[in-house]
Structure formats: structure tokens, C-alpha cells
Amino acid sequence: MRLHRKILGAFAAPCLPLAAVGLPTVVYLPPYYSSELGLSLSAVGLIFLVVRLIDIPLDPLIGHAIDRTTTRVGRFRPWLAGGTLVLMAGAVAAYLAAPGISAGAALAGLLLLYVGYSAVMVAQTAWGATLTDDYHERSRVFGWWMLVTQLGMLVVLALPPLLARLYPQAGTAPGIHAMGWLVIAGAPLTIALMFLLVRERPRLKDHAPRLTDLLVVMRNPLMRRLLVVDLIANLAPGIAGALFLFFFEAVKGYPAVQASSLLLVYFVFGMLGIPLWTWLARTTSKHRAIVFALVFYAATQTATVLLPADNWGLAAIGMALAGLPYGATMFLLRAMLADVSDAETLASGQEKTGLFYAAAVAVQKLGYAIPVGLTYPVLAWLDFEAKLGTANSASAIDGLTLLFTLPPALLALTAAWVVNGWPLDARAHAANAAALRG
Incomplete structure (x- = not known):
């Protein structure tokens, strides 16, 4: 059954605010903490690692x-609702932090942010896996999920350079604060939309899970392989x-605003590439599309080492090509995970x-x-100083x-080698889906 775009849009809508907690946080928050909030590079690296x-x-x-x-109201909705409240509190602590914040306070704020993110993301993606049992339709479901995630990233990544132009004396703080407010305001609105328009499918098998079921992740060879690919990718x-x-x-040697705009180009073309990888997965298979995307990446x-230092236009073309495969592995692996x-x-x-x-x-x-x-x-061992820029040794x-x-x-390339030859293709999954329905 082909799902209506209204359902897919409502399912994917929370990805708009959630996108701020993904890669953009890794890109902007550590440099912000080290350059403007007063924490050392080593302390910031340790904080992010310990939180994880x-x-x-x-x-x-x-x-x-x-x-x-x-x-x-279902099994997913309570976790989405509770996780959203924790996520909003974490966004206040992490993105609206003031200069002079201690390492302990930074760690606590990030931990709160990521615990809320976990509850929302696990519930949302697990709900998405139950929307259909069709092999190719699942690529479409998670293609929408990735497309809206990319759109959210574009909004988030546009905020720092845009606000840096509007408030040139304020540094990156306005952009970071805006990212936080996107999460605080956007999460409850988009989750409410999902609640209203997306229905939960009854369980395929009714059972009472035990805590020992946690071990099934490592006992299942396909799951182990998929997680290895996901981690490396x-x-x-x-x-x-x-x-x-x-x-x-x-x-x-690009100014901060131009460097941020190159990152924006990267994600624009990452978003534009999603229909391409969805089509390739439908034409061949999910895992073959992943292999091609990883090799291309x-x-x-x-080749980014060859990008010019004095020609933003050529650098932007290079980053457009580099961005095309971004996201292909993430959404196709989640479609494979449903299988x-x-x-x-x-x-x-x-x-x-x-x-x-x-x-x-x-x-x-x-x-x-x-x-x-x-x-x-x-970087600290190399004596790299974020504030020195091109004046580094x-x-x-x-x-x-x-x-x-x-x-x-x-x-x-390692991830492409591991996923190559994946056995659970469209034919194998169709047999499993038929058996579950029967």
C-alpha cells in the first residue's frame, strides 16, 4: 500500500527541530563552547565523549x-510526549548557556538534551517502521524522514551565518541561541501534528518482552552487521x-560566514540527492544504493583537499558534489532495519x-x-588553536x-565493503512479510 504524502509529511515533521540536535550540534556547539564560552578544546572533546x-x-x-x-493512545505516543519535554529542557541548558559555564554544567545540559532526543528519535523511527511492510515503500517512508531532516539541517545551518551578518559584533551566540529556540518551539508543534495525523498499527506479535531481550541485538547476525555499517558510515x-x-x-582561509555557507551548500545538495538514492534503491536494491553512495562519498x-582557497564558487561546486551522497546511508539503513x-x-x-x-x-x-x-x-596535541585560523603552524x-x-x-570504503552482498533483498523480505501477514 502506498502511503499518502500527508501521512508521510506528518510522520517526518518532527525531524525539522530534531535536526538541530544531530550533526549541526556537532559542527557548531563544540567550537562555540571552546571559543566563546571559555572551555578548552580538550575539555569540550571530553565532555561530548562522556555524555555519549x-x-x-x-x-x-x-x-x-x-x-x-x-x-x-498507543505505545509510541507516551514516549514522544515525555521525550519532548526533556528535550526542550535540555535545549534551554545546552544552547542558551552563558559564557563562563563550568564543564559540569555543560555536561549536565548536554546529557539532558540527548536523553530527550533519544526518547523522541527511538519512538519516531520505530513508529515509522510499522507504517508499511512493503520493501520499497519503506525506502520511501525513510526517504521522507531523511528529506525533512535535511530540510531541518538547512534551516539550522542557515541561522549562524544569517545572524552573524545581522549582528556582526555578537559572534556566533545569536545563531546558537536560535538553534535552541527552534528545538524548544518546534518540537511540541511537530509532535502534536504527528499525533493527530498518523495512526499506530497493531502489534504483529503480542508478547511480554523481558530484559534479556536486549541481548537479541547482538545475537542477530544481520543486526550486528547493519549496526557495524551504521557506526562506520x-x-x-x-x-x-x-x-x-x-x-x-x-x-x-575562508571567513567564518563563507565557511558556514559552504556547509549550507553541502546540505542543500544532500537534500536534493535523497530522491536520487530512493530511485536507485528501488531500481537496484537498498544495499547496492548504499555501496554506490559510500564510494562516491x-x-x-x-578531493576536498584540492578545493581552491580563493574561489568560493568553485569551492561551492566541490561541496555540492560532496554533499550529494550525504544521508543516503542513514535513511536506507533504517529502511533495511525494518526488514x-x-x-x-x-x-x-x-x-x-x-x-x-x-x-x-x-x-x-x-x-x-x-x-x-x-x-x-x-588538534590540541598538534597545537592547533581555533582562534588563530590561518596563523596556525x-x-x-x-x-x-x-x-x-x-x-x-x-x-x-570500509562501510561499503561490509554492506556489500546483503542477503535480505526484496524477494526475501516479501516472503517474510507474507508469512507475518498469514
Whole structure:
């Protein structure tokens, strides 16, 4: 059954404010904390890593709890509502923080932000997996999810350069504050829209999950493989995103506003590329489309070292090409995860959709946290100073260039190798879906 665009739009609407908590937070918040709020690079890297180490183990517990939830309004709605309240409180603490904030306060605010994000994201994506059991329609469902996520990223990423032009003496603070207000105001409105227009499908299998069901994630070989691909594929843009502004300001010499606008070009073409990858997945298969996107990403990410330092137009063309594959892996893997969840339901007789998508959210967050936790200490070891820009030493500039280009490309190629030959194609999934319906 082909879902109406109204349903898909309402399902994907929360991605608009949630986009601010993803990659844009990794791109803008660590430099803001280190350059304007007074925290050191090493402290910021440690804070982001520690928050993830505390936060990520909560994701499977949230997913398990969602699978156990039975209420008159459904199993997903209570978690979306509660998670939204926590998310809003975290946005106030993280994005509206004042200069002189302590490392402990920064850690607490970020932890609150990400716990709320976990509850909302796990519930939303798990709900999306239940909207249809059709192999190709699932690509369309999560294609909409990624498309609106990209749109949200464009809005978020446009805020800092736009407000920097309007308030040139205020630094990046107005843009960061605006990102926070987007979450605070946008999350409850879009969640309410989803509540009104999207229905929950009854469970495929009625059961009482046990805490030991958490181990199913690691026992299922397809799930293990998918999570490995997801982690590696998230690490690649995570590293590039964490270093993006430093690279284009310190290595290429672009002013902050132009560097931010190049990031905007990157995500514009990432959004425009979503229909292309959806079409390719329908024409071939989800995993083959992922392989092609990852190889393309590796090539374009490596080529960024050749971008000119004095020609924004040519640099923008390069970033447009580099941005095309962004997002392909993320949304296609979540469509594949719905297929894996159905296969597990058929094999075990127990539906663990919430748990499976909680694992994916945990891996995605880990993929965003590790780059900051690793690359910022390396930059400090290289004696790179964010405030110096192009005045950094040659060795610091060369080290930054190497970090920005080589690891993301190698990680993308590794992820392509791992996902190649994925066995759960359209035919195999159709047989599983028919068995579940019967």
C-alpha cells in the first residue's frame, strides 16, 4: 500500500527541530563552547565523549520500554510526549548557556538534551517502521524522514551565518541561541501534528518482552552487521563535520560566514540527492544504493583537499558534489532495519521494533560523539588553536588537513565493503512479510 504524502509529511515533521540536535550540534556547539564560552578544546572533546558514554546505554533500555508499553493512545505516543519535554529542557541548558559555564554544567545540559532526543528519535523511527511492510515503500517512508531532516539541517545551518551578518559584533551566540529556540518551539508543534495525523498499527506479535531481550541485538547476525555499517558510515561525516569549520577557515582561509555557507551548500545538495538514492534503491536494491553512495562519498571527500582557497564558487561546486551522497546511508539503513526487524519477529515470535531502532539511535549518536572526542584532543596535541585560523603552524594545518580528508574516506570504503552482498533483498523480505501477514 502506498502511503499518502500527508501521512508521510506528518510522520517526518518532527525531524525539522530534531535536526538541530544531530550533526549541526556537532559542527557548531563544540567550537562555540571552546571559543566563546571559555572551555578548552580538550575539555569540550571530553565532555561530548562522556555524555555519549553515559547516554548511549540508555537507548536500548528506552527501546525495550517502548516495546513493553501498552496504553489507550498507543505505545509510541507516551514516549514522544515525555521525550519532548526533556528535550526542550535540555535545549534551554545546552544552547542558551552563558559564557563562563563550568564543564559540569555543560555536561549536565548536554546529557539532558540527548536523553530527550533519544526518547523522541527511538519512538519516531520505530513508529515509522510499522507504517508499511512493503520493501520499497519503506525506502520511501525513510526517504521522507531523511528529506525533512535535511530540510531541518538547512534551516539550522542557515541561522549562524544569517545572524552573524545581522549582528556582526555578537559572534556566533545569536545563531546558537536560535538553534535552541527552534528545538524548544518546534518540537511540541511537530509532535502534536504527528499525533493527530498518523495512526499506530497493531502489534504483529503480542508478547511480554523481558530484559534479556536486549541481548537479541547482538545475537542477530544481520543486526550486528547493519549496526557495524551504521557506526562506520556515521563516523565518516561525523569526523568531517566536527572539523568542517576549522578546515575551511584555517586551511582554506575562508571567513567564518563563507565557511558556514559552504556547509549550507553541502546540505542543500544532500537534500536534493535523497530522491536520487530512493530511485536507485528501488531500481537496484537498498544495499547496492548504499555501496554506490559510500564510494562516491569517499572520492569527493578526498578531493576536498584540492578545493581552491580563493574561489568560493568553485569551492561551492566541490561541496555540492560532496554533499550529494550525504544521508543516503542513514535513511536506507533504517529502511533495511525494518526488514531485519520483521525477519526477527518471524523467527522469534516477538516484535522488538523499539529495541532495534534504539540500537540504531545509539550507534548514530556514538558516530557523532567519537569524532569530537578523538579529533579535538588530536588538534590540541598538534597545537592547533581555533582562534588563530590561518596563523596556525604549518604542522598544525597539515595535521588538520589529513584528519579532515583521509579517515572519512577510508571509513566510507570500509562501510561499503561490509554492506556489500546483503542477503535480505526484496524477494526475501516479501516472503517474510507474507508469512507475518498469514
